[in-house]
Amino acid sequence: MTRAEAGCLFFEVAPDPVDPECFSVREAFLSPDAFAAHQSRAANSAWGALTRDFQRQYEVLGMDEAVSDDETWMAKALALADAASAVGEVPVGALVVLDGEIIGQGFNQPITGCDPTAHAEIVALRQAALAQSNYRLPGAVLYVTIEPCLMCVGAIVHARVARVVFGAREPKAGALISHPKVGDHSINHRFEIVEGVLSDVCGQRMSLFFSTRR
Numbered sequence: 356m357t358r359a360e361a362g363c364l365f366f367e368v369a370p371d372p373v374d375p376e377c378f379s380v381r382e383a384f385l386s387p388d389a390f391a392a393h394q395s396r397a398a399n400s401a402w403g404a405l406t407r408d409f410q411r412q413y414e415v416l417g418m419d420e421a422v423s424d425d426e427t428w429m430a431k432a433l434a435l436a437d438a439a440s441a442v443g444e445v446p447v448g449a450l451v452v453l454d455g456e457i458i459g460q461g462f463n464q465p466i467t468g469c470d471p472t473a474h475a476e477i478v479a480l481r482q483a484a485l486a487q488s489n490y491r492l493p494g495a496v497l498y499v500t501i502e503p504c505l506m507c508v509g510a511i512v513h514a515r516v517a518r519v520v521f522g523a524r525e526p527k528a529g530a531l532i533s534h535p536k537v538g539d540h541s542i543n544h545r546f547e548i549v550e551g552v553l554s555d556v557c558g559q560r561m562s563l564f565f566s567t568r569r
């Protein structure tokens with residue numbers, strides 16, 4: 356069951372996979388104020404009364420309002436990550452932005468696309484290069500929810516992307532910060548790296564995805 360609520364990015368109620376008598380509630384709020392308003396409203400509502408005696412997992416995926424352009428773009432990349440998980444792919448989303456406009460976007464799709472190279476970043480870079488009619492994207496910024504892997508770092512270098520902004524680190528396969536040595540081949544092109552933008556939410560997408568698969 357899902358429903359939208361003002362101030363709420365999503366609201367989802369589902370039977371607990373372990374105990375169907377229990378409900379699991381997931382909500383994400385646009386701001387702490389929206390969350391506080393929801394809490395006081397729910398306490399006195401029919402919904403609050405109905406669920407008061409249920410043992411339930413109540414997980415709040417709080418999300419502050421965007422405080423920077425990077426957060427605004429990352430929130431859009433997160434929507435793409437959700438598109439990936441909707442089709443059973445690992446939730447990673449990416450955007451290429453040039454002069455304040457999206458010129459490429461993609462989500463992770465190697466399984467559905469039967470394409471081992473169809474990571475979110477590669478999909479977004481291909482679209483951006485086509486849009487520019489140029490295999491190089493000087494001045495472009497790549498936003499991606501999770502630290503890029505070695506293959507994607509290679510593509511970023513080849514595309515001459517100026518800046519890479521990512522959310523959460525990928526301790527196993529991340530090739531920018533987690534395993535920077537493997538990224539040393541980028542000697543012929545340097546780019547700015549920004550990490551940790553909406554990292555909690557980006558990381559939560561991954562852990563939620565994998566927790567439902569266990």
Ligand SMILES: [Zn+2]
Pocket residue numbers: 474476503504505506507508
């Ligand atoms: Zn990759």
